[in-house]
Amino acid sequence: MDEVVGPPVLELDGVSCRVPGRDLFAGAELSLGAGESVAVTGASGSGKSTLLMCVLGMAEPAAGTVRVAGADLYGMPERRRVRHRRDHVGMVFQFGELLPELTPVENVALAGLLGGQGRADAYGEAKSLLDELGVPTGSSPATDTLSGGERQRTAVARALINKPSLLLADEPTGSLDQEHRDSVAELLFSLPRSRDCALLLVTHDPAVARRADRQVAIAEGTLLPVAASKDRA
Ligand SMILES: Nc1ncnc2c1ncn2[C@@H]1O[C@H](COP(=O)(O)OP(=O)(O)OP(=O)(O)O)[C@@H](O)[C@H]1O
Numbered sequence: 001m002d003e004v005v006g007p008p009v010l011e012l013d014g015v016s017c018r019v020p021g022r023d024l025f026a027g028a029e030l031s032l033g034a035g036e037s038v039a040v041t042g043a044s045g046s047g048k049s050t051l052l053m054c055v056l057g058m059a060e061p062a063a064g065t066v067r068v069a070g071a072d073l074y075g076m077p078e079r080r081r082v083r084h085r086r087d088h089v090g091m092v093f094q095f096g097e098l099l100p101e102l103t104p105v106e107n108v109a110l111a112g113l114l115g116g117q118g119r120a121d122a123y124g125e126a127k128s129l130l131d132e133l134g135v136p137t138g139s140s141p142a143t144d145t146l147s148g149g150e151r152q153r154t155a156v157a158r159a160l161i162n163k164p165s166l167l168l169a170d171e172p173t174g175s176l177d178q179e180h181r182d183s184v185a186e187l188l189f190s191l192p193r194s195r196d197c198a199l200l201l202v203t204h205d206p207a208v209a210r211r212a213d214r215q216v217a218i219a220e221g222t223l224l225p226v227a228a229s230k231d232r233a
Pocket of ligand 1: 019020024042045046047048049050051
């Protein structure tokens, strides 16, 4: 198999997460390189979203180190962490979390503007990403008129506009019917290679998880590798 795995983009070293009154997991170890995808599964309430928030720099772990693009995320001041996230991380949520009154191009371009791109560059890049991902932009419809699949593709374009080295996705196909689920999953799992980024994706859906290069599960209070054959069909 011609695996293309680059230097680590994400490294978890002994990471433990707690919420008030409860330990979720401890001693989590994970290394994820550019070009590679990992699916995170686990029972409801096991801490999958908390793990993503921790990698996003928004939930400091109780112990351990989170390194993104070579930098210790919680060893830097908050303002630098926000900048580091904008420069290196893209995020796709279950429901897209787009601004419904804006057009898809505006939703995507806004992320580019916030990432420091000039107006012409951000709008040009937003349009070309949406064209590439198959989202209609011609008549500039409001985002809330798009199909569920088109909305998630718009969310993917928004996550990509600042050329992240790490892409995070929390149940990105959870709100879609099977046809859209398959096409959005196919798109997401093509990105590590086509965009030279790493993908860490949380899902309840075994068919989606099987598309990843590797699977891990939060179980028994830690992060465990899951033995599973890769299924890209
Ligand atoms: N800020 C918080 N304060 C208290 N409890 C929290 C907080 N955030 C999350 N929790 C609890 O921590 C546990 C893990 O939540 P999390 O959302 O990470 O789980 P999950 O594995 O993603 O669940 P699901 O699959 O249902 O989305 C849950 O029991 C949740 O209620």
